[in-house]
Amino acid sequence: MDKDLSRRSFLSQSLTGISAAWISAHWPAMLSAASHARLAAQSRTPAKFEFFSPEQAAEMDIISARIIPTTDTPGAHEAGVIFFIDRALVTFAKDDQKIYAEGLPELQAEVRELFPSVAKFSAATPEQQHQIFESLDEQSSGAAGPSRRRRIAAQSFFETARVHTIMGFLIDPDSDKRGNRDGVGWKVIGRERQHMFQPPFGYYDKDYPGWQPNPRDAEKTKS
Amino acid sequence: MMLDQPKYKTTDEVDFVIVGSGAAGGILAKELSGSGFRVVVLEQGPYLTEKDFVHDEIKVLNQDLLTNHPELQPTTFRKTPQDKAKPQRALVYGRLVGGTSTHFTANFWRFHEIDFIERSKVGPVAGTTLADWPISYTDLEPYYTRVEWEIGVSGQAYASPFDPPRSKPYPMPPLPVKSSGVIFERAARKLGWHPFPAPMAILSEPRPGRSACVNCGFCLAFGCEVGAKSSSLATAIRMAEKTGRCEIRPNSYVHRIELDATGRATGAVYFDAERNVQRQKAKAVVVCANGAETPRLLLLSANKQFPDGLANSSGYVGKNLMLNSGGVTTAVFEEPLNDYKGFAVSRILHDFYELDPDKVGFHGGGGLDARFDMTPIGFALGSLPPGSPRWGKSFKEVLSHNFTRTCEIFGHGTSLPVENNSFSLDPDLKDAWGLPALRLTYKDHPDDLKLSAWLNARSAELVEAAGAKKMWAPAVQEQQFAVHLLGTCRMGNDPKTSVISSDHQTHDVKNLFLCDGSSLVTSGRGQPTMTIEALAFRAADRITALAKRGDLPA
Numbered sequence: 001m002d003k004d005l006s007r008r009s010f011l012s013q014s015l016t017g018i019s020a021a022w023i024s025a026h027w028p029a030m031l032s033a034a035s036h037a038r039l040a041a042q043s044r045t046p047a048k049f050e051f052f053s054p055e056q057a058a059e060m061d062i063i064s065a066r067i068i069p070t071t072d073t074p075g076a077h078e079a080g081v082i083f084f085i086d087r088a089l090v091t092f093a094k095d096d097q098k099i100y101a102e103g104l105p106e107l108q109a110e111v112r113e114l115f116p117s118v119a120k121f122s123a124a125t126p127e128q129q130h131q132i133f134e135s136l137d138e139q140s141s142g143a144a145g146p147s148r149r150r151r152i153a154a155q156s157f158f159e160t161a162r163v164h165t166i167m168g169f170l171i172d173p174d175s176d177k178r179g180n181r182d183g184v185g186w187k188v189i190g191r192e193r194q195h196m197f198q199p200p201f202g203y204y205d206k207d208y209p210g211w212q213p214n215p216r217d218a219e220k221t222k223s
Numbered sequence: 224m225m226l227d228q229p230k231y232k233t234t235d236e237v238d239f240v241i242v243g244s245g246a247a248g249g250i251l252a253k254e255l256s257g258s259g260f261r262v263v264v265l266e267q268g269p270y271l272t273e274k275d276f277v278h279d280e281i282k283v284l285n286q287d288l289l290t291n292h293p294e295l296q297p298t299t300f301r302k303t304p305q306d307k308a309k310p311q312r313a314l315v316y317g318r319l320v321g322g323t324s325t326h327f328t329a330n331f332w333r334f335h336e337i338d339f340i341e342r343s344k345v346g347p348v349a350g351t352t353l354a355d356w357p358i359s360y361t362d363l364e365p366y367y368t369r370v371e372w373e374i375g376v377s378g379q380a381y382a383s384p385f386d387p388p389r390s391k392p393y394p395m396p397p398l399p400v401k402s403s404g405v406i407f408e409r410a411a412r413k414l415g416w417h418p419f420p421a422p423m424a425i426l427s428e429p430r431p432g433r434s435a436c437v438n439c440g441f442c443l444a445f446g447c448e449v450g451a452k453s454s455s456l457a458t459a460i461r462m463a464e465k466t467g468r469c470e471i472r473p474n475s476y477v478h479r480i481e482l483d484a485t486g487r488a489t490g491a492v493y494f495d496a497e498r499n500v501q502r503q504k505a506k507a508v509v510v511c512a513n514g515a516e517t518p519r520l521l522l523l524s525a526n527k528q529f530p531d532g533l534a535n536s537s538g539y540v541g542k543n544l545m546l547n548s549g550g551v552t553t554a555v556f557e558e559p560l561n562d563y564k565g566f567a568v569s570r571i572l573h574d575f576y577e578l579d580p581d582k583v584g585f586h587g588g589g590g591l592d593a594r595f596d597m598t599p600i601g602f603a604l605g606s607l608p609p610g611s612p613r614w615g616k617s618f619k620e621v622l623s624h625n626f627t628r629t630c631e632i633f634g635h636g637t638s639l640p641v642e643n644n645s646f647s648l649d650p651d652l653k654d655a656w657g658l659p660a661l662r663l664t665y666k667d668h669p670d671d672l673k674l675s676a677w678l679n680a681r682s683a684e685l686v687e688a689a690g691a692k693k694m695w696a697p698a699v700q701e702q703q704f705a706v707h708l709l710g711t712c713r714m715g716n717d718p719k720t721s722v723i724s725s726d727h728q729t730h731d732v733k734n735l736f737l738c739d740g741s742s743l744v745t746s747g748r749g750q751p752t753m754t755i756e757a758l759a760f761r762a763a764d765r766i767t768a769l770a771k772r773g774d775l776p777a
Contacts, residue, residue, distance in 0.1 A: 066614070066615065067614040067615070067618075068614075068618070068619055069615060069616050069619065071616055071619065073619075073623070075619070092281055092282075092285065092286055130615065133614060133615070137613060137614070162613065162614055163604065166600060166603045166604060167280075167281065167600050169603075170280075170599035170600045170603055171279065171280060171281060171599075171600065172277070172278040172279050172280065174278065175277065175278070175279035175281075175282070176279075177279065177281060185599070186599065188619070188622075188623050189599060189603075189622055189623045189626040189627070190559065190561075190623060190626055190627040191440075191563055191599060191626065191627075192564075195278075195437065195439045195448075196437040196438060196439060197437075197438040197439070197440070197564040197565065198438070199399040199400070199401075199438075199565075201399075201401055201402055201438070201560070201561045201562065201564040201565060202401070202402035202558070202559050202560040202561035202562065202564075202627070203402060203558035203559050203560065204402035204403075204405045204406050204556070204558065204560060205399075205400050205401060205402045205404070205405045208400055208405050211379060211382070211397070211400070211408075211419070211420055213382065214412060214417055214418075
């Protein structure tokens with residue numbers, strides 16, 4: 001974070017001291033150097049959890065990895081979403097602590113009710129985990145049916161965890177939020193990580209010949 | 224960066240105290256200090272600069288780094304004056320030096336001639352207070368040109384056959400086209416419409432101390448880290464500071480304007496950062512606090528002479544609120560657009576600016592733009608097709624397929640002025656300083672809803688002609704959240720039906736001026752900031768002329 005701040009203040013000083021054209025031209029190199037320095041400084045020592053117990057963290061890691069799974073591309077686990085959620089719950093999402101504290105045990109109760117031989121979410125098979133989510137996702141079509149009692153705490157936990165997982169997967173990797181490690185979430189959705197882009201941007205503008213007036217406009221009088 | 228500024232004492236009677244440092248306040252500060260006046264700008268928000276602007280969606284969007292905070296400044300909403308208002312987030316505006324211009328999209332359409340004379344052209348519209356402006360497009364044209372050149376607007380002059388006349392081309396070429404813009408342009412031409420490069424208050428070429436746009440992709444709702452977005456922060460505020468006569472005083476929350484026994488405003492009363500009450504003395508007061516906070520400040524300043532709110536003999540303070548109508552159609556295409564790169568909008572069209580009520584069955588008009596203004600988290604939570612998977616492998620697939628292939632067509636249209644639509648003081652709810660909270664009362668005029676649906680239908684035609692693989696649009700609903708804050712202290716010649724004169728002087732208090740979205744008489748077609756800034760340049764000229772003529776009581 002400190003390095004990030006110093007990068008920004010360097011840029012800002014540069015904006016008044018050096019020509020803007022120079023900044024435009026050197027922006028990508030400066031950012032990549034700063035980003036490299038930041039990553040190098042960021043230690044890979046085992047993270048200490050600030051909210052979750054190690055057992056809870058292990059469960060949450062697996063829950064988030066069912067929300068955004070590892071496929072042929074990285075998922076929530078590789079993006080370090082568990083570290084994002086843990087930090088979130090002692091900082092900007094403090095108010096959601098209760099949802100996790102009450103919801104995680106309720107989720108496990110739901111697991112045991114649906115699959116009496118399974119002790120916890122992480123012990124369930126991928127198919128069972130899928131069914132558990134379907135039973136909790138209010139908007140899912142495969143819900144368990146109206147006759148079964150809904151677990152409100154588990155449902156609100158599921159929705160909160162879903163939102164937090166998405167946030168932790170896609171947050172700006174240069175932020176102080178510990179999510180989207182190495183920018184893997186952005187890679188998955190096709191968002192390049194640099195801060196500066198040049199046209200052409202995409203498929204449809206690459207052969208654009210430049211703006212030409214509509215031939216019919218020439219005849220039209222101004223209204 | 225904050226430049227050296229004079230530090231005035233609150234007991235110094237400066238020439239002008241300006242409340243608010245946004246689109247209008249910044250320009251008035253620049254112009255009045257540039258004309259030799261001593262100016263103090265009181266801004267309720269903090270003084271942030273480029274180094275504070277980040278791409279962290281949680282900090283900026285969820286934690287309101289740049290915007291009014293719902294816990295400090297709670298609000299309420301109701302549909303009609305007969306309803307009891309309920310607490311809910313009712314509006315968003317920039318709460319920092321530079322105001323909303325710091326985080327806006329930067330669409331910079333001029334109003335057209337029709338916007339100023341609509342009432343006399345179409346006649347009365349039932350259920351509205353539709354009125355002509357006391358000034359015309361011709362009066363404002365030189366000031367639109369000054370905004371384009373002095374603040375920095377990119378665009379292509381004479382590109383739209385529907386554009387109003389202009390005295391000068393844009394100072395710099397339009398921004399590069401995006402894939403969404405090319406798709407929009409080709410499809411619109413197929414339909415016989417007239418797309419053209421969007422005028423944007425974003426630099427396509429560098430200016431001293433400011434970079435051209437680097438297309439970083441965090442634009443709408445974010446502050447610009449390279450000064451390319453032509454916010455008041457990056458432009459007028461810095462020019463005002465350079466005069467050496469203007470003090471920008473952040474964290475200063477004005478809550479009362481006081482009058483002396485002769486009915487003359489004596490300055491502004493505000494909470495400083497420590498919530499101590501301060502009084503800045505001034506010869507004249509200019510309120511540019513936006514279309515919600517300006518009427519709120521007048522209502523908070525009620526006194527014996529003005530029991531219903533300062534300068535409110537008309538009863539129109541806070542009323543005739545217009546939010547602009549419109550709708551969003553989202554589309555997914557076969558190939559990657561990568562529209563996350565760059566600013567939001569590169570192509571627009573104005574074919575529907577003036578619709579014929581006899582043909583369409585309602586009053587109003589609008590324009591369309593092609594854009595992508597989503598950042599990654601917001602996109603994943605809100606911009607997948609309805610019914611998409613919400614978790615698991617199939618969620619990941621649709622998310623990674625669609626992010627680069629999605630764009631939106633926005634319709635932007637008129638709102639008719641309705642007297643009941645308003646900002647007022649909530650009788651129960653208080654903000655963190657103990658002041659009555661803002662209450663939004665709003666129910667769209669039926670014609671506005673018809674126009675929104677009509678514009679959505681045009682967007683659907685366009686997306687269809689473009690060959691989109693998928694498209695959807697939420698059904699038109701009555702609005703209950705305010706972004707454009709227009710018309711709440713309208714300008715007019717008749718003190719019975721307007722709050723300010725065409726010189727922005729309140730009819731009731733001769734050294735009190737108002738200039739911001741509240742001054743607008745009609746809503747335009749959805750992009751009000753350009754007109755707010757042109758009005759601010761003009762207001763500065765008018766106020767300077769009054770002061771130099773000795774027509775300001777001193």
